Amino acid sequence: MQPSPSRTPVSLASRLVLDDVHHDYGTLEAVAGVSLVVEPGEILCLLGPSGCGKTTLLRLIAGIERPSRGSIRLDRTEVAGPGAFVPPEQRNIGLVFQDYALFPHLTNLENVAFGLRALSPKEAREEALRALRRVRLEHYAGDFPHALSGGEQQRVALARALVPRPGILLMDEPFSGLDSRLRGSVRAETLSVLREARATCIIVTHDPEEAMRMGDRIALMRAGTLVQVGTPEKLYRSPVDVEVARFFCEINEVEGIVGAGRIATPLGSFPAPDLREGSGAVAAIRPQGLELRAPGTGIAGRVVSHRFLGELDLYEVAVEGLDRPLVVRRRTTAGLSRGHDVGVHIDPAEVLVFASARP
Numbered sequence: 001m002q003p004s005p006s007r008t009p010v011s012l013a014s015r016l017v018l019d020d021v022h023h024d025y026g027t028l029e030a031v032a033g034v035s036l037v038v039e040p041g042e043i044l045c046l047l048g049p050s051g052c053g054k055t056t057l058l059r060l061i062a063g064i065e066r067p068s069r070g071s072i073r074l075d076r077t078e079v080a081g082p083g084a085f086v087p088p089e090q091r092n093i094g095l096v097f098q099d100y101a102l103f104p105h106l107t108n109l110e111n112v113a114f115g116l117r118a119l120s121p122k123e124a125r126e127e128a129l130r131a132l133r134r135v136r137l138e139h140y141a142g143d144f145p146h147a148l149s150g151g152e153q154q155r156v157a158l159a160r161a162l163v164p165r166p167g168i169l170l171m172d173e174p175f176s177g178l179d180s181r182l183r184g185s186v187r188a189e190t191l192s193v194l195r196e197a198r199a200t201c202i203i204v205t206h207d208p209e210e211a212m213r214m215g216d217r218i219a220l221m222r223a224g225t226l227v228q229v230g231t232p233e234k235l236y237r238s239p240v241d242v243e244v245a246r247f248f249c250e251i252n253e254v255e256g257i258v259g260a261g262r263i264a265t266p267l268g269s270f271p272a273p274d275l276r277e278g279s280g281a282v283a284a285i286r287p288q289g290l291e292l293r294a295p296g297t298g299i300a301g302r303v304v305s306h307r308f309l310g311e312l313d314l315y316e317v318a319v320e321g322l323d324r325p326l327v328v329r330r331r332t333t334a335g336l337s338r339g340h341d342v343g344v345h346i347d348p349a350e351v352l353v354f355a356s357a358r359p
């Protein structure tokens with residue numbers, strides 16, 4: 001028997017368009033002109049430090065807040081704008097919060113069926129069971145949420161959000177309530193459920209690693225604006241400024257002056273083709289872009305600290321001319337420890353050059 005169209009697990013994924021969206025809380029401009037397109041079926045991670053406006057942007061998309069300027073479109077419908085406002089319950093949006101927000105007095109099945117009141121009780125039950133099966137929790141259907149682990153509760157919340165087949169799913173820090181061991185597996189399962197449902201999804205997080213694991217693209221926010229939007233690889237490899245680079249990886253920052261298209265630093269010179277002659281610049285070198293070899297080769301340095309961290313060790317190496325030691329991450333090298341002289345070698349592919357943030 002063919003399943004009826006209303007029972008397919010596939011949502012009709014929406015396309016979201018934000019055009020110059022602003023939002024003020026009194027005198028504070030929490031969202032200050034955000035333009036963004038999220039394509040159907042895309043998973044976009046909204047990443048940024050605490051207070052940069054991520055949750056506010058999510059609330060604007062959900063319709064919990066109204067923008068003070070700009071417009072929001074879901075497919076062809078303007079849901080917020082100068083002449084339009086569609087209330088949250090009519091936007092066909094699914095929400096998942098950090099604290100799961102499950103109803104404690106309803107069973108897991110009833111929680112999932114809650115959003116299906118338009119269906120007959122029998123149909124709602126079948127749909128909800130199917131959704132629980134998708135997150136592999138059908139055997140807990142008759143139990144109450146408090147009897148589940150945090151990760152399982154989060155999966156029930158995901159099933160509940162997806163079961164009405166929303167055009168877009170908004171998740172606010174969905175894994176931050178889980179302990180670090182559980183987080184990885186719940187993240188992976190969530191990703192596979194989202195892929196299967198082919199849902200358009202925005203996940204708010206302040207964890208760069210999480211954004212890289214989950215997002216087709218990452219939108220990095222700072223002080224109410226989008227600083228850079230792109231694939232995880234793009235943001236990691238070609239950050240627009242040194243702050244973006246810092247967000248994804250601990251880096252060594254070495255100041256220098258631009259001359260003849262290069263920045264001159266105590267570690268040598270590096271290409272700086274787009275920077276103004278005589279201006280201040282910074283070379284950002286990732287810890288894994290530095291190699292330690294025998295003294296007498298490369299740049300002379302001395303190991304000032306060494307920490308064993310498993311696969312990669314962390315070394316701090318003092319080099320003449322630098323105020324702070326270089327941070328180096330290398331495979332464990334037997335016998336290399338504090339006080340040893342080394343030759344530091346730099347992989348040019350791991351060096352990024354930016355205009356100096358200092359005046």
Ligand SMILES: Nc1ncnc2c1ncn2[C@@H]1O[C@H](COP(=O)(O)OP(=O)(O)OP(=O)(O)O)[C@@H](O)[C@H]1O
Binds near residue numbers: 052053055056057
């Ligand atoms: N209801 C409110 N009234 C007044 N100011 C608010 C309100 N909600 C948020 N803010 C302020 O707006 C700014 C953005 O807050 P928002 O919660 O959107 O940031 P966030 O990036 O989600 O932060 P976090 O990661 O800490 O949740 C912050 O300065 C915050 O203090």
